[in-house]
Amino acid sequence: MLGKQELIDKLTGIRSSRRSYYSELNAMVEELQKKNKQLEVINQLTQIHVEKSWEEVSIYLASQLSKVLSFDRFLLTLIDGSDLYFYISDPCGEDWSCRLVKRFYQLGATVTTAEFKKLLKQEIVDHYGTSVCLQNQTGKIYGFLTLLNREKVKYPPEEFQFYLKIGEHVRISIENIYLYKDVSEKVKIEAQLVQSAKMAAIGEMAAGVAHELNSPLTAILGNVQLLMRQIKEERPQKMLTDIYQCGLRSKKIIQNLLAFSRQEEYQFEKLELSGLVEDVLGLVGYQLTVSGISIHKEIDSSVPPVRGSRHQIEQVLINLLLNAKDAVQETSDPEIIIGTGQTTLEGQSYAMLFVQDNGIGMDKEQMDQIFNPFYTTKSKMKGTGLGLSVSLGIVESHGGKLLVDSKINEYSKFSLLLPILTDEGDD
Numbered sequence: 424m425l426g427k428q429e430l431i432d433k434l435t436g437i438r439s440s441r442r443s444y445y446s447e448l449n450a451m452v453e454e455l456q457k458k459n460k461q462l463e464v465i466n467q468l469t470q471i472h473v474e475k476s477w478e479e480v481s482i483y484l485a486s487q488l489s490k491v492l493s494f495d496r497f498l499l500t501l502i503d504g505s506d507l508y509f510y511i512s513d514p515c516g517e518d519w520s521c522r523l524v525k526r527f528y529q530l531g532a533t534v535t536t537a538e539f540k541k542l543l544k545q546e547i548v549d550h551y552g553t554s555v556c557l558q559n560q561t562g563k564i565y566g567f568l569t570l571l572n573r574e575k576v577k578y579p580p581e582e583f584q585f586y587l588k589i590g591e592h593v594r595i596s597i598e599n600i601y602l603y604k605d606v607s608e609k610v611k612i613e614a615q616l617v618q619s620a621k622m623a624a625i626g627e628m629a630a631g632v633a634h635e636l637n638s639p640l641t642a643i644l645g646n647v648q649l650l651m652r653q654i655k656e657e658r659p660q661k662m663l664t665d666i667y668q669c670g671l672r673s674k675k676i677i678q679n680l681l682a683f684s685r686q687e688e689y690q691f692e693k694l695e696l697s698g699l700v701e702d703v704l705g706l707v708g709y710q711l712t713v714s715g716i717s718i719h720k721e722i723d724s725s726v727p728p729v730r731g732s733r734h735q736i737e738q739v740l741i742n743l744l745l746n747a748k749d750a751v752q753e754t755s756d757p758e759i760i761i762g763t764g765q766t767t768l769e770g771q772s773y774a775m776l777f778v779q780d781n782g783i784g785m786d787k788e789q790m791d792q793i794f795n796p797f798y799t800t801k802s803k804m805k806g807t808g809l810g811l812s813v814s815l816g817i818v819e820s821h822g823g824k825l826l827v828d829s830k831i832n833e834y835s836k837f838s839l840l841l842p843i844l845t846d847e848g849d850d
């Protein structure tokens with residue numbers, strides 16, 4: 424007959440005294456629970472969503488890993504050529520927050536774990552890191568996962584083994600994300616190509632139609648003008664004036680379409696911006712002042728010259744002035760400021776022409792759309808919605824930028840930036 428203790432030993436597989444039996448059983452249950460949790464985390468980590476940003480991936484990894492491992496901060500490092508991207512996640516209440524630190528290192532073709540440890544010591548001085556590497560199929564290391572601790576921590580071997588295993592699973596998810604980003608980038612480029620091909624086709628078609636319409640329209644306008652001189656009765660006069668106005672509008676559309684499809688050739692020359700402002704005001708200034716708008720000039724005479732097509736830049740300025748005129752229609756004290764200046768953007772110096780009005784202004788949503796062809800908020804007879812898209816095309820063909828700043832019911836300011844002429848480009 425087996426003794427009671429022996430029987431228990433046989434049934435549980437635990438050789439122990441009765442006193443330690445429960446504590447061992449507890450330890451076993453705890454161990455099983457821990458393993459379960461680890462499996463759960465591994466399962467979660469294989470399901471990282473491919474559309475997540477790298478910041479979100481770092482946060483997701485940190486929050487999942489913190490369920491089974493203890494650490495103060497988490498770091499996802501991705502290597503791209505000589506650039507190192509550190510996505511550092513910190514606990515933030517219940518959640519995690521992530522920030523990106525980008526560093527350029529003179530790295531060799533491959534970065535070893537030992538090299539990375541050295542870099543990490545330079546980068547995050549007040550923490551100790553425990554890292555596993557992320558390797559692709561060919562064995563090339565492209566990143567690291569690092570647990571960061573303020574104090575030196577030695578993880579028990581089974582926890583470290585688990586952490587290594589995590590590296591394996593995360594590697595697959597991260598490769599999937601890379602693949603997804605690569606494919607979506609290609610799809611985006613393809614869409615852009617289709618879009619620009621479509622625009623080119625529209626441009627060509629528009630130019631064809633515009634040319635066809637130009638001559639009959641010139642005949643219509645000429646003949647109407649003749650008739651207007653001959654027929655003095657009020658009713659037919661009014662009808663002829665209407666025909667003439669509609670004809671002018673059609674001509675404007677045609678000219679815009681021709682410019683839009685960039686069928687016209689222009690000569691580039693050295694341009695003084697202050698002179699351009701004067702020329703343009705000579706063309707439309709009268710039209711503006713008779714509508715009761717006060718015009719102010721803010722000319723900075725120290726602005727260096729630029730290179731461009733006089734005709735085209737004038738066209739942009741006229742478009743901006745006419746838009747400003749329309750915008751101040753309802754303003755009690757309408758004012759337009761036209762000026763020149765100088766500015767630096769992304770390390771490049773630009774000469775600037777600007778047109779500012781105190782009119783209806785625009786909200787952010789509207790500002791996102793104004794450069795799209797045919798976008799207009801004006802009545803059918805008034806706007807074609809081509810002014811700004813044509814202007815943008817012109818400015819970009821000059822290597823410049825057309826920027827907008829506006830506040831609804833307060834002001835709109837359009838700035839036309841043109842690269843400043845260097846000595847080599849001088850005429």
Ligand SMILES: Nc1ncnc2c1ncn2[C@@H]1O[C@H](COP(=O)(O)OP(=O)(O)OP(=O)(O)O)[C@@H](O)[C@H]1O
Binds near residue numbers: 793799810811
């Ligand atoms: N200064 C401005 N203030 C407020 N809104 C503006 C201003 N300039 C442009 N917009 C908005 O941008 C839209 C597009 O302008 P755009 O010059 O391209 O076309 P349009 O003036 O409507 O027509 P077109 O210039 O072809 O006669 C305008 O309809 C208007 O809603």
Ligand SMILES: [Mg+2]
Binds near residue numbers: 746806810811
């Ligand atoms: Mg316009």
